[in-house]
Amino acid sequence: MATVSLQKLVKRYGALEIVHGIDLEVADREFIALVGPSGCGKSTTLRMIAGLEPISGGNLKIGGRIVNDLPPRARNISMVFQSYALYPHMTVRENMGFSLKIAGMKSEEIAPRVEEAARTLDLTHLLDRRPSQLSGGQRQRVAMGRAIVRNPDVFLFDEPLSNLDAKLRTQLRTEIKKLHAKVQSTVIYVTHDQVEAMTLADRIVIMRDGHIEQVGTPEEVFQRPASKFVAGFIGSPPMNLKDAEIADGRVVFVNGDSLPLPRRFADRVTAGRKVTFGLRPDDLYPAGHGIHSGQEADVHKADLRVSITEPLGNETLVFSEHGGAEWVGRMLNPRRLRAGETLPFCFDLSQAHLFDRETGRTLRG
Amino acid sequence: MNENAKARLAGNLLSLAHKLGLFIAMAIICLPGLWIVLASFRPTVEIMAKPPVWIPQDLSLDAYVAMFSGVGQGGIPVIDYFSNSLIVSITSTVISLAIGMAGGYAFARFRFRAKSSIFLGLMLTRTVPGIALSLPLFFVYSKLGIIDTHFGLILAYVALNVPFTIWLIDGFFRQVPKDLAEAAQIDGCTRWQAFWQVEFPLAGPGIASAGIFAFLTSWNEFALASQLTRSINSKTLPVGLLDYTAEFTIDWRGMCALAVVMIIPALVLTFIVQKHLVSGLTSGAVKG
Numbered sequence: 001m002a003t004v005s006l007q008k009l010v011k012r013y014g015a016l017e018i019v020h021g022i023d024l025e026v027a028d029r030e031f032i033a034l035v036g037p038s039g040c041g042k043s044t045t046l047r048m049i050a051g052l053e054p055i056s057g058g059n060l061k062i063g064g065r066i067v068n069d070l071p072p073r074a075r076n077i078s079m080v081f082q083s084y085a086l087y088p089h090m091t092v093r094e095n096m097g098f099s100l101k102i103a104g105m106k107s108e109e110i111a112p113r114v115e116e117a118a119r120t121l122d123l124t125h126l127l128d129r130r131p132s133q134l135s136g137g138q139r140q141r142v143a144m145g146r147a148i149v150r151n152p153d154v155f156l157f158d159e160p161l162s163n164l165d166a167k168l169r170t171q172l173r174t175e176i177k178k179l180h181a182k183v184q185s186t187v188i189y190v191t192h193d194q195v196e197a198m199t200l201a202d203r204i205v206i207m208r209d210g211h212i213e214q215v216g217t218p219e220e221v222f223q224r225p226a227s228k229f230v231a232g233f234i235g236s237p238p239m240n241l242k243d244a245e246i247a248d249g250r251v252v253f254v255n256g257d258s259l260p261l262p263r264r265f266a267d268r269v270t271a272g273r274k275v276t277f278g279l280r281p282d283d284l285y286p287a288g289h290g291i292h293s294g295q296e297a298d299v300h301k302a303d304l305r306v307s308i309t310e311p312l313g314n315e316t317l318v319f320s321e322h323g324g325a326e327w328v329g330r331m332l333n334p335r336r337l338r339a340g341e342t343l344p345f346c347f348d349l350s351q352a353h354l355f356d357r358e359t360g361r362t363l364r365g
Numbered sequence: 366m367n368e369n370a371k372a373r374l375a376g377n378l379l380s381l382a383h384k385l386g387l388f389i390a391m392a393i394i395c396l397p398g399l400w401i402v403l404a405s406f407r408p409t410v411e412i413m414a415k416p417p418v419w420i421p422q423d424l425s426l427d428a429y430v431a432m433f434s435g436v437g438q439g440g441i442p443v444i445d446y447f448s449n450s451l452i453v454s455i456t457s458t459v460i461s462l463a464i465g466m467a468g469g470y471a472f473a474r475f476r477f478r479a480k481s482s483i484f485l486g487l488m489l490t491r492t493v494p495g496i497a498l499s500l501p502l503f504f505v506y507s508k509l510g511i512i513d514t515h516f517g518l519i520l521a522y523v524a525l526n527v528p529f530t531i532w533l534i535d536g537f538f539r540q541v542p543k544d545l546a547e548a549a550q551i552d553g554c555t556r557w558q559a560f561w562q563v564e565f566p567l568a569g570p571g572i573a574s575a576g577i578f579a580f581l582t583s584w585n586e587f588a589l590a591s592q593l594t595r596s597i598n599s600k601t602l603p604v605g606l607l608d609y610t611a612e613f614t615i616d617w618r619g620m621c622a623l624a625v626v627m628i629i630p631a632l633v634l635t636f637i638v639q640k641h642l643v644s645g646l647t648s649g650a651v652k653g
């Protein structure tokens with residue numbers, strides 16, 4: 001069990017800087033998810049922690065000890081690769097026991113630990129197969145089994161579920177969560193699936209272009225996104241983000257339509273400020289079909305014309321026109337809607353966000 | 366006749382035609398070999414007969430008996446030649462494989478300056494025909510005093526084989542996903558252990574093929590060996606064949622018998638190693 005701390009960690013390939021000095025403190029036994037768009041440096045960061053990629057600058061501490069220049073084997077970490085990276089010439093049993101064998105353990109000591117891990121992951125009946133004889137999900141589990149037999153201080157996962165189909169992904173997600181509850185190790189989990197991050201992590205780290213945009217609990221990053229980027233990245237369907245300008249206590253969109261300035265921001269912005277207005281689909285709903293009744297303070301009502309709908313069974317996503325742009329709202333307890341129908345909508349402005357248009361940072365302060 | 370029966374008949378005819386075609390091709394390929402084996406058992410009159418005698422009349426082991434009966438009684442120092450061949454071929458194969466593995470791994474895994482030019486350069490060395498090298502090599506070797514030594518031949522064969530072994534082994538290491546060596550390092554291996562525990566076994570078939578190739582090249586090589594060897598100190602079997610030629614006569618039967626003696630170890634080796642040539646070992650390493 002160990003803490004991991006990244007201090008001004010930098011990665012350069014020649015003159016090209018990929019990771020620009022990131023700081024992160026991971027507590028003991030914490031589950032951290034690293035999310036961000038493709039190419040933002042998640043894998044690179046993880047590989048630096050693993051010791052597979054030399055660190056160009058800053059410090060990396062595991063359990064309080066600086067490990068910058070130690071090889072992977074001296075860091076007591078284990079890693080699950082996106083490709084699983086199982087050894088094809090070994091059986092599942094040998095794959096899982098490999099690290100113990102390398103550590104010089106006797107086969108009588110290895111066997112019980114492998115079997116124990118196999119039981120945890122429901123792999124007992126597959127122990128004598130080779131990786132080529134397993135399905136994708138089974139390979140995934142073997143890769144996890146190989147990681148847990150060793151009782152490492154830190155688990156590193158690099159998009160472990162991204163090669164699986166949606167259903168299996170959900171199932172294995174739950175298994176990873178159970179596994180973490182059981183083994184109680186520190187976990188750093190890279191994914192670009194925000195649902196995985198939200199459901200698994202204690203804290204989420206959102207990365208963009210080699211910087212950390214925000215670190216916070218799933219609730220924090222969802223409810224109080226620090227930037228426009230985070231707001232758009234977390235949540236599905238993504239937050240409605242529309243460029244606007246402040247004038248006369250109103251938020252005026254590019255085509256002249258406007259909404260009242262959310263009260264929370266009344267004394268934070270001055271007229272003429274260029275902003276991006278953000279509202280989650282949950283906070284834009286046909287009257288009577290929202291999470292809230294629509295009678296709360298700071299709810300703005302407006303009639304909107306429905307352009308298309310996406311019924312999902314228990315709810316319907318409603319796309320409609322406002323301020324010269326398309327907004328998506330969420331309709332609970334849906335009824336059948338016709339395209340072109342005009343409905344009274346509630347904008348729950350108490351949940352609205354304003355971001356500076358230039359910097360993208362939140363204006364909440 | 367309905368369509369299905371027709372299609373089945375056409376299919377059968379086609380497969381028959383395939384088999385016939387293959388048989389003819391195989392017969393053409395195998396006939397010379399068979400002819401050599403046959404010729405080693407029959408008297409010269411029968412070998413030289415025109416039109417050829419297809420069904421042997423009178424088979425005997427005379428040529429083999431003579432070959433092993435020592436110099437002076439129509440024999441040649443076949444044991445010496447054989448052991449020279451073996452020493453030279455095995456040693457040069459082992460060395461070429463070692464260099465080929467190191468070089469192939471480097472080309473497959475590392476990035477360094479002028480990599481592709483170096484690679485191309487290695488391949489270009491193979492475009493020079495061996496015979497063109499034999500005279501310059503002869504001069505250099507005689508100045509160095511390594512004519513007619515095992516060392517000299519081994520050196521020449523290693524140089525001949527290394528570009529090929531590097532090229533072949535490089536291809537096989539490329540097929541082993543990089544993730545595997547990294548996973549092994551995470552599992553506690555050093556780079557060196559990761560190589561021997563994971564990458565080497567997976568590239569095994571390639572290394573075995575490179576080994577067969579290098580061995581056969583050295584075993585069968587004639588052009589260089591004929592210049593660089595003199596005596597039973599280092600003469601190899603292919604050069605030994607020349608012992609059967611006199612000024613005006615050629616002992617075809619003896620030559621064929623020696624050729625058979627040469628072919629046998631090569632065949633045996635190929636059979637032993639081909640078991641290990643199972644490819645597709647890396648399947649299942651990554652993804653689904």
Ligand SMILES: Nc1ncnc2c1ncn2[C@@H]1O[C@H](COP(=O)(O)OP(=O)(O)OP(=O)(O)O)[C@@H](O)[C@H]1O
Pocket residue numbers: 013016018036037038039040041042043044045192
């Ligand atoms: N060897 C390399 N040389 C130069 N640039 C590299 C190298 N490896 C990676 N990069 C660059 O580093 C950046 C970050 O790569 P990284 O693999 O960390 O992205 P990622 O966040 O894991 O993306 P994904 O979600 O697609 O896996 C990318 O822009 C990539 O092009």
Ligand SMILES: [Mg+2]
Pocket residue numbers: 042043044158
């Ligand atoms: Mg990645």
